[in-house]
Amino acid sequence: MQEDKDVELYEYQKELAKEGCDGANVIILAPTNSGKTYVASRIIQIHLRRQKAQKKLARVVFLVENEALAFQQGKVFAEQLAAYRTKVFTGSVQSVKGQFLRDHLAELDILVATAQILVNDLTSGKIQSLNEFSLIVFDECHHSYNDHVFNAILRNYLDMKLNSKDDAEDLPQIVGMTASLGVSGSTDDEKGINHMKRIMANMDARFLCTVRTHDNLESLKKHMSSPIEELVAVKPRENDVFKEKVLDAAIEIEKHVNKHVAKKRRTLTDSQKATFKVPVNIIGTEQFSQWISDFVQSIAEVDASLGRILNPCREHLEAYSKSLLLHRDARTKDALHVLETFIDEFNIVPPLEEMDSTLVNIYEEMTITYQVNEDGSENPKLVRMGQILNEILVFNANARGIIFVKTRELADALVKWINESDKLKVLNANIFVGQSVGSSRGGMTKCRQRDALECFKGGLHRVIIATSVAEEGLDIHKCNLVIRYEHVTNEIARLQSRGRARAEHSRYFVISEEVSGILEKEKKNQRCEELMNTLVPRLQEYLENSANSWDSERRHMQLQMKKELECKVEERRLNVIDEMEFKCLNCGSFICSSRNIKCIKRAHHIIIDPEAYKRLNLQRDTPYFTEPEDIAYGGRLFCAEISCQKWLGSVCTYNDIDFPLINLKAFKVVNSNGVGKKFKRWKNVPCEIDAFTPEDLNNLTEDRLAKQIENP
CATH class of the missing domain: 3.40.50.300 (P-loop containing nucleotide triphosphate hydrolases)
Structure with a gap:
């Protein structure tokens, strides 16, 4: 010792x-x-x-x-x-x-x-x-x-x-x-x-x-150290051809939504009718993303035939909106890549429904009429950020910088932009994001995170593009430059990200479009920070003198x-429903009853009903995550309906038995009155999901052995 x-x-x-x-x-x-x-x-x-x-x-x-x-x-x-x-x-x-x-x-x-x-x-x-x-x-x-x-x-x-x-x-x-x-x-x-x-x-x-x-x-x-702060307002693109083409595609989808909603108008509530009006004028904004959330909730409520038409429309509108969001902050080629990736995944299943084919045709028409080289407009925000990077980092080999962004997709796009730029590629940008999703979906493993920080410290990478995971706590090398790019949250994040600018004479920038409201939000965060600094001594005086x-x-x-917590628990208890049906959100096919869903490790929800395998396709693959007690997660799960085949989750292997591991976002949950609803979190689903017990495992193992004996 x-x-x-x-x-x-x-x-x-x-x-x-x-x-x-x-x-x-x-x-x-x-x-x-x-x-x-x-x-x-x-x-x-x-x-x-x-x-x-x-x-x-x-x-x-x-x-x-x-x-x-x-x-x-x-x-x-x-x-x-x-x-x-x-x-x-x-x-x-x-x-x-x-x-x-x-x-x-x-x-x-x-x-x-x-x-x-x-x-x-x-x-x-x-x-x-x-x-x-x-x-x-x-x-x-x-x-x-x-x-x-x-x-x-x-x-x-x-x-x-x-x-x-x-x-x-x-x-x-x-x-x-x-x-x-x-x-x-x-x-x-x-x-x-x-x-x-x-x-x-x-x-x-x-x-x-x-x-x-x-x-x-x-x-x-x-x-x-207190960095020098600067808020940078930038004008949006002029003559935005890509945005015009995406709007044209969205308007075409809107026409089809309106046509099919009109056919079912008598069966819809006023709220559903209002939600099904596509706000094309705000596509490519956070407000449109919120509308998408409301739209998919209404899709879960309507009958399967209308849902089967509207859900792919929703998917395409969401993809177009995501591409515009990225186009706003990155290059047009990055935005196009988002659409190309989406359509490739959508086309994995050959379109058997008329609406699916129509949506693919709309996309193809858009790409035929739009050529990247026709749109010569650079992103003014990237031009300005490039000037800042060039001024502070490029000619100082010992200088380091962090650019904070909202999403992994934007982080990845900015890394490519820097590393493909003749003037900036000397910085050898790298990404730094969280571990909450697998590396195949843009996340980073612990080892990759550690290596990224070590390479940043050593100078192999002189700038990192990071999501909020790098804002607090982590021991990141002293930075000469911190940029918050089109992303501010609250006064705490403001203080912590500024704290990354530890080098002498460091700089802190917030870069945003003039009309986005981001800069005003940063000014409010500054006022909130100043207020906290004023209130802390007052609070301390009270704590000590009283x-x-x-x-x-x-x-x-x-x-x-x-x-308050006990009231929430009691409210949930009173609203618990004994049994609900889980159906494919896309086509409305019944998959399983809530009674046949069990929870492993208080987090992962599996289907234990052998009959459900007839309604699902399981694709096994190398596990992306393993745990002790013979549990592994990997593969993909699809709806077996031939005209649907949508992704519904992955595969959980427990004691050498494969179980469907469902992703709640791909389902609608239907009560005994036939009313469907979409849930983002399991804790909000109004039915009890029991834990998967050793007894459940024994029963399933015995059933499988019995069937093997019956059908050798």
């Missing part, structure tokens, strides 16, 4: 750590790059020393949102707290190494884990209680709001506290860390204070710890939140 050396901190970091080291529940609020992880290391060290000296439970769990953060923070603790036993637990650690959080509690001092891992073990009962830990640290604790995974853990904690009869002496200490609590997008003082109080109540925090003494503030400033009042108010808020 190595010597337990004190974690060394700057004086301002010691100020941040004080109340946490004293054992209080706290939120540590400090700027990006101020060393909050080192502050947490010191709190953890003091806590473990104190608990061990008093011969009490000494076990810390440090919770993060994603895998990359888990390994990064785990490395810091292994270095700073070498005298203690530290291990990282994530989904991949469990699936690849078969190492589970619950199995290592007794032998470890510090467990760094993605929050969902702990939620799963608490839900399954494999970890009985949060009392298994003496300290819980939440990284980026501003997320502990609404339905975030952090709150699932904190609700468990608050239940223990509120149900306790003895002042909850055995509860673990809670520490949260963040660069900004935010004000929930409000510029109103009272709403901003209430937002911060709610997060503190969720965390059961007694103190809000910031750097406040004059000398420490001066020291903190020396370790921070400690008893805060204790009472905090408990009252916690009781109110508990009551």
